[in-house]
Amino acid sequence: MSDNALIEASNLGVRHGETTVLAHVDFRIEPGEIVTVVGPNGSGKSTLIRALIGLEPAASGRVSRAAGLVIGYVPQKLHIDASLPMTVRRFLSLPRRVSDAQAAEALARTGVAGIEQRPLAGLSGGQFQRVLLARALLAKPQILILDEPTQGLDQPGTAGFYKLIEEVRRETGCAVLMVSHDLHVVMSSSDRVICLNGHVCCEGTPRVVSAAPEYRALFGLGTGGAFALYQHVHDHDHDHDEGHGHDHSHPHAAHSHSHDCEHDHA
Numbered sequence: 001m002s003d004n005a006l007i008e009a010s011n012l013g014v015r016h017g018e019t020t021v022l023a024h025v026d027f028r029i030e031p032g033e034i035v036t037v038v039g040p041n042g043s044g045k046s047t048l049i050r051a052l053i054g055l056e057p058a059a060s061g062r063v064s065r066a067a068g069l070v071i072g073y074v075p076q077k078l079h080i081d082a083s084l085p086m087t088v089r090r091f092l093s094l095p096r097r098v099s100d101a102q103a104a105e106a107l108a109r110t111g112v113a114g115i116e117q118r119p120l121a122g123l124s125g126g127q128f129q130r131v132l133l134a135r136a137l138l139a140k141p142q143i144l145i146l147d148e149p150t151q152g153l154d155q156p157g158t159a160g161f162y163k164l165i166e167e168v169r170r171e172t173g174c175a176v177l178m179v180s181h182d183l184h185v186v187m188s189s190s191d192r193v194i195c196l197n198g199h200v201c202c203e204g205t206p207r208v209v210s211a212a213p214e215y216r217a218l219f220g221l222g223t224g225g226a227f228a229l230y231q232h233v234h235d236h237d238h239d240h241d242e243g244h245g246h247d248h249s250h251p252h253a254a255h256s257h258s259h260d261c262e263h264d265h266a
């Protein structure tokens with residue numbers, strides 16, 4: 001494991017039964033980085049996340065995590081029984097009991113102060129995602145891992161959520177690894193984007209990836225699209241570049257493998 005990485009994978013392969021879901025994936029994330037994994041449905045994004053956490057075995061290659069790494073994980077699907085009369089407060093104490101003060105602080109941090117006594121089942125999608133984030137933050141993670149955290153949110157809700165993630169990163173210094181389909185918004189709030197399709201099609205800073213032919217082919221983009229939008233958003237918001245030691249003037253080069261990324265996996 002190289003110095004400073006929180007999680008690292010080399011030549012990672014994962015199989016589900018006879019099917020190879022991921023092959024030859026190299027990955028690393030360092031403290032304070034926001035890394036987003038994008039890719040079509042079924043491209044192995046959740047599988048990669050689960051393999052990096054250790055919830056799925058590697059069929060080949062290896063995954064290493066920093067010793068004692070504290071992970072705050074929000075899975076893609078969380079089944080909450082709507083008939084279960086669980087309050088937000090009670091949910092925040094699962095699985096680990098937290099004090100009222102800690103619960104209140106976490107809810108305030110994620111922009112939903114004072115909703116302790118509301119039933120979980122009655123929250124809006126955006127409120128629920130913020131409660132999930134609050135719960136993940138209570139573990140004081142070194143890395144937050146969020147699998148499609150803005151699923152079901154509208155565009156302003158999604159943009160607000162990503163802004164919150166950046167604030168959390170800025171204030172706590174935690175790294176963030178997330179999966180997203182919200183290509184446009186993600187572009188403005190990630191240090192690095194990994195474009196996945198069973199293997200890493202391309203990766204690098206949002207600017208580099210959004211211009212990469214592999215990425216554009218995979219998402220069927222023309223010559224404007226996400227790149228133009230990313231530039232527009234980014235031109236007006238440079239806050240997240242400050243103080244994290246990421247040198248955006250020397251992006252990781254996007255690289256392509258010999259694999260064909262133009263398959264339709266949707």
Ligand SMILES: Nc1ncnc2c1ncn2[C@@H]1O[C@H](COP(=O)(O)OP(=O)(O)OP(=O)(O)O)[C@@H](O)[C@H]1O
Pocket residue numbers: 016017021039040041042043044045046047048
């Ligand atoms: N437990 C499982 N058993 C068998 N196959 C699985 C299992 N979990 C996932 N797969 C298959 O592995 C492939 C990758 O799935 P994965 O959920 O990682 O993709 P994804 O990129 O996260 O997709 P989505 O964008 O739809 O959430 C898919 O073909 C899926 O059907």
